[in-house]
Amino acid sequence: MGKKLLLDKAHIPGIRYYETYRKEGGYRSVEKALKMTPEAVVEEVKKSGLRGRGGAGFPTGMKWSFLAKPEGVPRYLVCNADESEPGTFKDRYLMEFIPHILIEGMIVSSFALGSNTSYIYIRGEYDWVADILEEAIIEARQKGWLGKNIQGSGFDCNIHVQRGAGAYICGEETALLESLEGKRGNPRIKPPFPAVKGLWGCPTVVNNVETLAAVVPIINDGGEAYAQIGVGKSTGTKLISACGNINKPGVYEIDMTISVEEFIFSDEYCGGIPNGKRLKACIPGGSSVPILPANLLLTTAKGEKRLMNYESLSDGGFATGTMMGSGGFIVLDEDQCIVKHTYTLARFYRHESCGQCSPCREGTGWMEKILKKIDSGKGEMSDIDLLWDIQRKIEGNTICPLGDAAAWPVAAAIRHFRDEFEWHVRNPELCLNQNYGLAHYADPIYVPEKV
Amino acid sequence: MIQFSEQSLAKVNEIVARYPEGKQKSALLPVLHLAQLEFGGWLDVPVMDYVAGLLKIEPIEVYEVASFYSMYNLKPVGKYVFEVCQTGPCMLNGSDDIIDYIRQKLNIGVGETTADGMFTLKTVECLGACGYAPMMQLGKHYREHLTREKVDAIIDECRAKAN
Numbered sequence: 001m002g003k004k005l006l007l008d009k010a011h012i013p014g015i016r017y018y019e020t021y022r023k024e025g026g027y028r029s030v031e032k033a034l035k036m037t038p039e040a041v042v043e044e045v046k047k048s049g050l051r052g053r054g055g056a057g058f059p060t061g062m063k064w065s066f067l068a069k070p071e072g073v074p075r076y077l078v079c080n081a082d083e084s085e086p087g088t089f090k091d092r093y094l095m096e097f098i099p100h101i102l103i104e105g106m107i108v109s110s111f112a113l114g115s116n117t118s119y120i121y122i123r124g125e126y127d128w129v130a131d132i133l134e135e136a137i138i139e140a141r142q143k144g145w146l147g148k149n150i151q152g153s154g155f156d157c158n159i160h161v162q163r164g165a166g167a168y169i170c171g172e173e174t175a176l177l178e179s180l181e182g183k184r185g186n187p188r189i190k191p192p193f194p195a196v197k198g199l200w201g202c203p204t205v206v207n208n209v210e211t212l213a214a215v216v217p218i219i220n221d222g223g224e225a226y227a228q229i230g231v232g233k234s235t236g237t238k239l240i241s242a243c244g245n246i247n248k249p250g251v252y253e254i255d256m257t258i259s260v261e262e263f264i265f266s267d268e269y270c271g272g273i274p275n276g277k278r279l280k281a282c283i284p285g286g287s288s289v290p291i292l293p294a295n296l297l298l299t300t301a302k303g304e305k306r307l308m309n310y311e312s313l314s315d316g317g318f319a320t321g322t323m324m325g326s327g328g329f330i331v332l333d334e335d336q337c338i339v340k341h342t343y344t345l346a347r348f349y350r351h352e353s354c355g356q357c358s359p360c361r362e363g364t365g366w367m368e369k370i371l372k373k374i375d376s377g378k379g380e381m382s383d384i385d386l387l388w389d390i391q392r393k394i395e396g397n398t399i400c401p402l403g404d405a406a407a408w409p410v411a412a413a414i415r416h417f418r419d420e421f422e423w424h425v426r427n428p429e430l431c432l433n434q435n436y437g438l439a440h441y442a443d444p445i446y447v448p449e450k451v
Numbered sequence: 452m453i454q455f456s457e458q459s460l461a462k463v464n465e466i467v468a469r470y471p472e473g474k475q476k477s478a479l480l481p482v483l484h485l486a487q488l489e490f491g492g493w494l495d496v497p498v499m500d501y502v503a504g505l506l507k508i509e510p511i512e513v514y515e516v517a518s519f520y521s522m523y524n525l526k527p528v529g530k531y532v533f534e535v536c537q538t539g540p541c542m543l544n545g546s547d548d549i550i551d552y553i554r555q556k557l558n559i560g561v562g563e564t565t566a567d568g569m570f571t572l573k574t575v576e577c578l579g580a581c582g583y584a585p586m587m588q589l590g591k592h593y594r595e596h597l598t599r600e601k602v603d604a605i606i607d608e609c610r611a612k613a614n
Contacts, residue, residue: 074471086538086577119469124484124522125578127591160469165480165520168576182479182512184519200474241582243540249582287539287577328581330540344539348576354519 002255003229005217005237006210010097016132018139021100027145029219033108034153041112045215047223049235054080054171054208055286055326057310066195067113068203076204077115079106079212080176081122084168086287086348087328090239091209093251095122095129098213099136105212107145107157108219113205116156120209121176124165133161168352172400173206175354186354187400210239230256234309238327244282245333247271256309260284261298263308264331277333281417284313285325287345288405290412291338292322318412335435338420342413343371349406357398363390364406371410374421377428384421388414453501459485463505475506479516482506483523492532493524521575529564529571531609534588535597537574540581549585549597550574556606569613570606 014020021027033041046061067075079102083091095102102120110118122130137159140146148156162180164170170179174188177199198204214236218226227235234256243249246264248271254263263269264279273279279294298306301320306312310324332341350364370387373379391407391414398404414421424431455463463482470477482502483494490498494517503510517523524532533553537546550572554560557570564571580586583595594605 083579084577087540087581089579089581089583092579117469117471123579124480124520125588125593162469162477163481163484165484166522166575167520179480180477181474182476182506182508182516184515200471243581243584244543249584251582283539330543330581332543336543341539341542344537344542348538351521351576 002253002258003237004253005226005229006094006098006101006213006239007251007253015098016096016100016136018100018136018143021098022143025220026100027104027140029216030104030107030111030145031151033111033219034151034155038112038114041108041219044218044223045112048214048218048226049223049233050211050214050218050226051233051235051310052208053210053214053238053327055085055288057324060207060211063195063207064113064205066193067205068196069114070203074117074202075113075115076199076202077106077110077113077118078173078176078180078199078204078206079118079120079209080171080173080206081120081126081209082164082168082171082176083126083209083326084123084171084352085326085328086345087243087283087330088241088286088326089243090241090251090327092126092129093241094209094213094239095126095133099132100140101213101216102133102209103136103140103145103159105215106159107140107150108215109205109207109212110157110159111155115205117158117160119180119199120159120161121170121180122161122163123170124163127163130161130163137161167354168348169354169400169402172402175400176206177204184354186356187402189399231307231309232311234311234324238308238324240308240327240329242270242329242331244329244331245273245277245336246331247274254308256307258308259298260306260308260313263329270329270331273331273333277335279331280334280336281332281338283322283328283330283332283409284308285323286328287330287348288408289323289325290318290321290408291332291342291416292412293416296320296416297322318408318415322412337375337431337435338413338417339371339375339424339431342410343368343375345409346371346406349402353402353406357403359394359397360403360406363394363403366390367406367410374424375431377424377431379421379425379428381422381425384414384418384425453490453497455485455489455505459489467506476508476512478506479508479513480520483513483517487523492528492530493526527564530569530613531589532571532573533605534573534575534578536576536578536580536584536586536588538577540577541584541586544584546585546597549587549599549602552599552602556602569609 050060051057167185169175170185175185179185194204283291300315346368350368355361391410394403395407420436466478467475499513503513585597586595
């Protein structure tokens with residue numbers, strides 16, 4: 001069983017509330033941080049090797065060190081709780097069950113960055129979770145962890161919850177800031193980066209929920225201790241939200257040394273595929289990252305066992321690898337249709353495109369239409385090449401990464417499952433009521449190691 | 452005349468106070484949520500104009516935001532809105548079947564409202580409940596692990612509440 005840093009106390013009754021949370025050692029990291037200098041706190045986070053948990057995996061300490069500090073200008077910390085990447089529901093779990101760990105991490109981070117007012121931007125659909133956070137903030141304020149001169153340190157710290165209103169794009173940090181300013185969620189052209197010009201034109205750091213929560217164990221135990229967990233540049237623990245065709249969907253904390261195979265098939269995690277079915281494919285890091293067929297998922301092209309960490313998942317680049325992304329782990333069993341699944345994702349991205357950039361606004365709609373056409377048995381062979389061509393022209397040609405996020409799933413589906421697309425075109429009648437089957441891409445008979 | 456209740460006005464002031472002086476436009480999204488809740492579940496133009504006046508911004512600034520975000524309804528909706536997720540992970544777990552079942556059961560299409568004004572069926576994209584699929588949002592809360600039986604029970608529950 002791997003080490004748990006964030007969810008180790010999730011099972012304790014009442015951990016949602018302050019009294020229990022505090023009794024279990026909560027807010028120790030704030031006490032410790034307030035005795036340090038802000039620079040020393042940033043240094044610990046740098047040492048930890050913590051990487052942004054929202055999807056990009058950018059080193060958090062480095063991001064913090066970019067924050068501009070002009071005299072007389074306020075600085076802001078904004079927590080990105082807009083969790084909207086299909087397959088991802090880890091932040092919701094953390095906020096719903098252990099809201100104080102986020103508040104605690106945000107206080108320490110606000111102190112490190114010099115942010116006296118910080119915001120949690122949460123997706124509007126998580127309305128009840130926002131209520132839970134607001135209650136936790138009230139509790140923390142009553143106990144002197146928030147407000148003026150917290151714990152007599154001379155540091156003022158306030159946290160507010162801001163509800164979004166249904167827009168995936170607001171998970172992109174500059175779109176989030178636009179939205180927080182009361183505007184449409186149109187991403188900004190970078191540079192300037194938020195670290196220089198962010199919320200209301202002031203220097204701003206935007207971090208994911210899980211990233212900020214991870215600051216708590218980093219400060220409690222030290223950056224070096226955190227860096228010792230995991231492997232290589234994948235330090236610490238990562239929350240994985242597992243869904244799709246598995247026996248035990250849910251949120252798991254892993255230490256990034258386990259294999260993908262163990263994660264899917266062991267009873268400690270996903271518990272295998274229901275109804276004795278076989279593994280066909282998987283999108284391991286949220287819908288934007290490339291889908292992999294079972295054989296490439298479990299073993300890299302070099303023949304090594306693939307592990308659940310940043311480096312191993314991306315081994316082989318997009319040709320034979322994928323990405324850690326947000327940790328939204330979507331499993332497809334042998335009965336699932338790749339064309340249909342890709343179609344639902346293309347529809348999602350068309351719906352969520354903000355419409356600023358033509359390649360994304362138009363391209364996502366074209367991809368959706370063509371995929372729907374193929375899925376409903378009306379496709380032509382040339383459509384497959386057309387799809388490939390469109391995704392290639394979206395990728396890299398937009399202001400924000402939504403264009404790439406929309407292009408990659410389509411590209412990977414064609415790259416690895418072209419035969420299935422072709423079969424749909426050749427068998428228009430059959431494809432409406434029958435699945436293509438496993439064909440050559442899976443390791444069809446799986447025998448778990450530990451039986 | 453459109454006017455927030457005393458309680459909601461107090462809430463608006465509380466929200467505006469979260470931002471620096473002069474940045475009250477930031478309150479727009481939360482205030483539109485309040486308005487939708489208080490003024491019949493959707494945002495009519497006079498309601499949006501009222502919100503613009505309240506936050507001292509131009510009406511167009513409200514319209515462009517209200518039309519951007521999917522949670523704001525720009526047309527009247529039923530008393531109970533079923534927002535059923537249809538994105539990948541929910542689809543893998545049978546959301547298409549749930550949507551078809553609700554359509555048949557309520558005899559309405561996606562985006563339509565029942566004649567008695569009770570139910571609206573909407574399809575939505577990923578709500579972040581992929582591990583508990585298929586699911587839908589109903590008001591403030593999620594209804595997860597949906598089955599046909601559960602859908603029946605939810606419809607009965609809504610009807611009972613309305614009576």
